Amino acid sequence: MRSFTTLEGIVAPLEDLNVDTDQIIPKQFLKRIEKTGFGKFLFYDWRYLPNGKLNPDFEMNHPRYKEASILLAKENFGCGSSREHAPWALDDYGIKCLLAPSFADIFYNNCFNNGILPIVLDYPLIEELFKNVRQIEDFRLSIDLPNQRIKKPDGKTISFDIDSFRKHCLVNGLDPIGLTLEHEEKITEYEKEHGIL
Amino acid sequence: MALKKNIYEKIWDMHLVYEEPGRDAIIYIDTHFVHEVTSPQAFESLRLSKRSVRRPQKTFATMDHNVPTSDRSAPIKDVLSKKQIETLRNNCHEFDVTLFDMDTIQSGIVHIIGPELGITHPGATIVCGDSHTSTHGAFGALAFGIGTSEVEHVLATQTLTQKKSKTFEIRINGKRPSGVTAKDVILAVIGKIGTAGATGYVVEYTGEVIRDFNLEERMTVCNMSIEAGARAGLISPDDKTCDYLKERKYIPQDETWEKLTSKWKNFASDEGAVYDKTMELFVDQLEPQITWGTTPEQVTSINGSTPDLSRIKDPNKRKAVKKALQYMGLNENMPLKGLKVDRVFIGSCTNSRMSDLREASKVVKGYKTHSTVNAMVVPGSQSVKKMAEEEGLDKIFKEAGFDWRESGCSMCLGMNPDQLRAEERCASTSNRNFEGRQGKGGRTHLVSPVMAAAAAIKGSFVDIREWKYK
Numbered sequence: 111m112r113s114f115t116t117l118e119g120i121v122a123p124l125e126d127l128n129v130d131t132d133q134i135i136p137k138q139f140l141k142r143i144e145k146t147g148f149g150k151f152l153f154y155d156w157r158y159l160p161n162g163k164l165n166p167d168f169e170m171n172h173p174r175y176k177e178a179s180i181l182l183a184k185e186n187f188g189c190g191s192s193r194e195h196a197p198w199a200l201d202d203y204g205i206k207c208l209l210a211p212s213f214a215d216i217f218y219n220n221c222f223n224n225g226i227l228p229i230v231l232d233y234p235l236i237e238e239l240f241k242n243v244r245q246i247e248d249f250r251l252s253i254d255l256p257n258q259r260i261k262k263p264d265g266k267t268i269s270f271d272i273d274s275f276r277k278h279c280l281v282n283g284l285d286p287i288g289l290t291l292e293h294e295e296k297i298t299e300y301e302k303e304h305g306i307l
Numbered sequence: 308m309a310l311k312k313n314i315y316e317k318i319w320d321m322h323l324v325y326e327e328p329g330r331d332a333i334i335y336i337d338t339h340f341v342h343e344v345t346s347p348q349a350f351e352s353l354r355l356s357k358r359s360v361r362r363p364q365k366t367f368a369t370m371d372h373n374v375p376t377s378d379r380s381a382p383i384k385d386v387l388s389k390k391q392i393e394t395l396r397n398n399c400h401e402f403d404v405t406l407f408d409m410d411t412i413q414s415g416i417v418h419i420i421g422p423e424l425g426i427t428h429p430g431a432t433i434v435c436g437d438s439h440t441s442t443h444g445a446f447g448a449l450a451f452g453i454g455t456s457e458v459e460h461v462l463a464t465q466t467l468t469q470k471k472s473k474t475f476e477i478r479i480n481g482k483r484p485s486g487v488t489a490k491d492v493i494l495a496v497i498g499k500i501g502t503a504g505a506t507g508y509v510v511e512y513t514g515e516v517i518r519d520f521n522l523e524e525r526m527t528v529c530n531m532s533i534e535a536g537a538r539a540g541l542i543s544p545d546d547k548t549c550d551y552l553k554e555r556k557y558i559p560q561d562e563t564w565e566k567l568t569s570k571w572k573n574f575a576s577d578e579g580a581v582y583d584k585t586m587e588l589f590v591d592q593l594e595p596q597i598t599w600g601t602t603p604e605q606v607t608s609i610n611g612s613t614p615d616l617s618r619i620k621d622p623n624k625r626k627a628v629k630k631a632l633q634y635m636g637l638n639e640n641m642p643l644k645g646l647k648v649d650r651v652f653i654g655s656c657t658n659s660r661m662s663d664l665r666e667a668s669k670v671v672k673g674y675k676t677h678s679t680v681n682a683m684v685v686p687g688s689q690s691v692k693k694m695a696e697e698e699g700l701d702k703i704f705k706e707a708g709f710d711w712r713e714s715g716c717s718m719c720l721g722m723n724p725d726q727l728r729a730e731e732r733c734a735s736t737s738n739r740n741f742e743g744r745q746g747k748g749g750r751t752h753l754v755s756p757v758m759a760a761a762a763a764i765k766g767s768f769v770d771i772r773e774w775k776y777k
């Protein structure tokens with residue numbers, strides 16, 4: 111798996127509450143059998159007009175957010191369907207880190223399994239970042255996962271919490287299947303004990 | 308005295324393979340369901356890393372999301388859907404996984420056929436790359452949705468790594484008024500706690516109303532747990548659970564029925580077990596529910612109205628409600644009763660089992676659908692379809708002007724040709740009213756099967772309690 115250590119990048123805001131994975135990647139794009147190439151379909155129904163042109167009213171389409179690699183979102187981001195196509199689409203579009211007051215459970219897991227870092231921050235901090243993003247052109251953040259710190263352009267830092275095991279896996283790009291298979295004899299033991307073997 | 312445990316703790320302890328401080332526990336997975344949409348990349352990855360499926364006999368596959376609900380013998384027109392379906396077929400063949408192919412009587416929506424075939428049973432750990440896996444929790448199984456990377460993890464290791472969840476008891480008590488169904492109960496719960504109200508928790512539904520529900524009704528309740536953000540939703544097994552499963556095809560044969568059922572019932576939460584959080588809902592005054600917005604928490608009773616914007620204090624919430632109303636083509640303070648519908652969908656893993664179709668058919672019997680309404684019934688599985696036909700339910704629906712389809716997910720998410728057109732308003736028995744869920748620009752109102760059936764006849768939403776059955 112790809113590792114995540116530090117990232118410096120432009121922040122794009124997404125205003126909506128309860129953004130569901132159906133919005134992140136609508137169902138008509140779930141028919142592909144590959145993991146790649148979903149970026150152009152990200153937020154499809156919001157990002158494009160019915161004629162296929164970019165929707166100028168969708169904030170992420172603004173040229174100043176074009177190179178964004180950090181997405182600033184609101185509560186319960188990623189709710190609904192378990193589709194891992196959602197993080198695949200974000201990743202392929204260029205988003206490697208998400209900031210929100212809360213994430214839905216399955217989506218949160220899926221991010222880690224794809225080398226994307228979802229950071230939970232207190233609501234007031236998120237609100238302040240929303241203000242910053244809109245006031246300051248080219249607003250960038252530096253994310254430092256090993257030190258659990260976010261640095262703002264004015265030099266101020268925000269620290270964040272993250273489960274230590276998830277951090278360890280992400281920083282080292284560990285393959286979860288490989289990790290589990292280190293304990294294969296335990297699985298076999300369990301299977302023997304439960305009459306599965 | 309032994310420690311009192313709730314059902315989640317019992318299943319967790321029983322399935323713990325390995326645990327060490329500072330990392331997630333490894334738990335054993337008894338049953339893995341697979342469908343065509345979230346599995347191709349997992350099988351491909353397995354192939355690339357030269358791994359195999361550890362216990363193929365514990366994995367069961369079917370195709371449900373993409374399948375056409377029209378004549379099954381005709382070729383699938385959509386090239387990508389066809390490819391996805393064929394890919395599943397090939398993967399099952401290559402990795403020796405049981406497949407209930409779309410032309411067999413066992414096929415159907417994955418969460419309908421698991422219980423139907425007796426693959427789902429109490430005390431089991433069940434996963435699927437699908438968020439509505441919580442449906443199987445109705446049998447006292449720990450069942451939850453996972454992503455594709457985790458699908459691969461389960462295929463390769465027959466285990467998952469997990470952190471233990473917190474537990475949330477939702478007690479449903481009181482006397483359920485007639486016309487108020489399991490769907491109304493779960494919608495009311497979501498309305499009360501919100502779409503993230505159970506995030507981080509496994510929910511156990513308890514109380515006299517839940518005990519009184521049959522297994523099909525319990526499945527409707529557990530199905531929508533994810534709509535409140537829960538990891539899983541489950542119900543302690545009892546005699547009804549065992550009776551439902553009796554003589555089903557995949558029930559373990561190596562023990563006597565008495566031994567098996569007593570083992571199953573032992574998974575039920577101990578009297579006096581504790582939870583991290585508890586809430587209680589009394590249903591005495593509950594009315595039939597209907598969603599008005601674009602998330603399942605945006606729900607009210609049929610005699611209610613859309614919100615008054617000026618009464619919402621939080622500016623973020625106000626903006627969200629305004630956006631939802633706009634998308635739905637509604638104004639604030641608008642009564643929902645009498646709102647015209649264009650389409651009616653009776654189907655999905657929430658409400659497409661025999662009891663749902665029976666109740667809906669009683670409403671429809673002797674009536675014709677409204678001239679401007681296009682209504683369809685999509686049974687949850689081919690065996691539900693067959694049983695309904697044996698009872699003559701198909702005739703009742705067809706005579707009234709409903710479309711009677713082959714099984715599948717259909718317009719619950721519209722990956723196949725069954726979709727809403729922009730601005731069409733739909734009374735739907737499914738579980739998600741997200742923007743574009745049933746078709747781009749489509750407007751979904753989630754209701755119970757009887758409410759949907761009545762809307763098809765009247766051409767607008769009615770209070771089912773006022774319905775004149777013929």
Ligand code: SF4
Nearest residue numbers: 439655656716719720
């Ligand atoms: S019926 Fe709908 S909710 Fe259920 S599995 Fe199919 S798409 Fe998902």
